[in-house]
Amino acid sequence: MSEPSHEQIVSGLRDKPPIALAPGPRLDAERPGSLPLPPSTVWDLPGGTAWVYYGEGNTGLVRPVIFADGFSTGPSELEFSWQIMEFGDYALISELRRRGHDVILLGFHERSASILDNSRTAQAVIARAIAERLGDTPLTVGGFSMGGLVTRHALARMETDRIDHQTALYFSYDSPHRGAWIPIGLQAFAHYIKDLDSRFSDQINSPAARQLLWRHIAKWDDTPDQSDERAAFLAEMAAVGEWPQRPRRIGVANGVADGTGTDVRAGELALEGKGLSIVGTKLYTQAPGPDELVAKLRVVTLKTNEVRTNGLPSIDGAPGGSLEGFGILADGLNALSPFLGFKTDVRIRSHCFVPAVSAVDIRDLDTDEELYADISSLPEDESGLDEFKLASRNEAHTLVTEELSTWLLDRLP
Incomplete structure (x- = not known):
């Protein structure tokens, strides 16, 4: 030959x-048998798209929960978000809607673009949710992986610019707060x-x-x-105060707490x-x-x-x-x-x-001592998060589980 x-x-x-x-999903993974439900409405945004699903019994936006997409290549895809959030270990979208929450899936035209560019898209979806909302229930804003950093910056930047984001709860799902x-x-x-x-x-x-x-x-x-780009990003986070100050800040990690x-x-x-x-x-x-x-x-x-x-x-x-x-x-x-x-x-x-220490923002990654720290023995106030939950086993990044999801769901406004 x-x-x-x-x-x-x-x-x-x-x-x-x-x-x-x-x-x-892996290349050899079976595709889900059911397609994503058609969204209640779709918002075209600068740099992205939001797919909106009203909660059960809602005829408009009443209790908005914004989930920002994470890092990859190319534009966000609705089917991918459903594979992660609905067709995996736990049907998170269905449970959110069953509890009366409106789900806003925030996607980006380019998931590998600068976090700061996609932060502008997150700021736009927050403003749109406030404008479309019926009543005055505050927003919940966060995201998976990089999406948690995008929304963390978006809320902090809006506060720095004195824009009322009307958000009561910020959350991150296995986001790399320290890298x-x-x-x-x-x-x-x-x-x-x-x-x-x-x-x-x-x-x-x-x-x-x-x-x-x-x-x-x-x-x-x-x-x-x-x-150099990471150094500039960290400097920008410092310039906006590292974290949004008005919302309660919570996060979950797909790693364990005991350092194993x-x-x-x-x-x-x-x-x-x-x-x-x-x-x-x-x-x-x-x-x-x-x-x-x-x-x-x-x-x-x-x-x-x-x-x-x-x-x-x-x-x-x-x-x-x-x-x-x-x-x-x-x-x-x-x-x-x-x-x-x-x-x-x-x-x-x-x-x-x-x-795990990065996902809950409690230690840096420079040494084995830090990486394998027993988080359960550390003071929680060393984290930028007000409260966090770690998994009972080390598992796939952004795996949506009942264990982590129900902890998060129980804290939504």
Whole structure:
């Protein structure tokens, strides 16, 4: 059998959907049997769309709850929101509506755009909800993952600008208040194949990713560090007072409180290239210490390059919401034609994406001591949240469970 040409490899990669590191159904997951219900109304907003579902018995907007979408690539999709919120472990949309709440699903034209750009869309939907509301029940505003940061900034910015947001409760659902994590080996691989297909690299280098990620690299051989965009975002958060002050602030985390990590061990082989075009590539989980190997990279060319890190903690196995980052990459490569030679063996599918200490804003991510802290033993007033709830097990990032959802539902106005 002849080897694929460079042009065939480029065409084969670009003919498939882009590899995108974000929560959601796996490629082999069954699609839900029922489609999303038609919304009561749809709002076109600057930079986004809101799908509005009135609560049971409501003929208009009475008790609005705004859910902002999280990080991914491209525009928000109504079907995806329903898959996460309704067709998973717990039917959150139905329960909200059964309790008389109106559900506003806030989507963005580009989920990888700057958090500050999407914050303007969140401010617009808040203003629209106030204008459309019947009566004077205050708003509940928050979001999943990045959506929690978008709405946190939107409310704080409105207060700074002396705009009455009429919001009584802010919530976040596994939001990375102190940063999110994508393994450096995965980031490096994304940039390493940029000349063949730039879309994976473009996501890692998108404005939102640079703002969200605790450590980032813009090229495969960069030194991991806080990006300039993240520094600017943190400065903007400081300028608006870090948090909105008027609403009560609550949050939930998909990680545990007692500091127990997952079974992902540091320094383990997570993904290995087996096909002719990628043999020699190996991605490892993050190990602490100096000069730690996190990736061997070989794609098409003969040379194999190494990526090493210094002083990063054992974050892949930390308690928190997990993302199937290695698995998403493997699934995407294995979906290519075998002729292209990108067959991959994945041994560890998931890694910590939002550490529990980040989701409840109580510790930074710099050391194992902080990442694996027993949150249940820490003073809650060290968090920017007034109250928070952690899961009873480490689970998938933004997994909607009865445990976390009912805790949240019981606190809505």
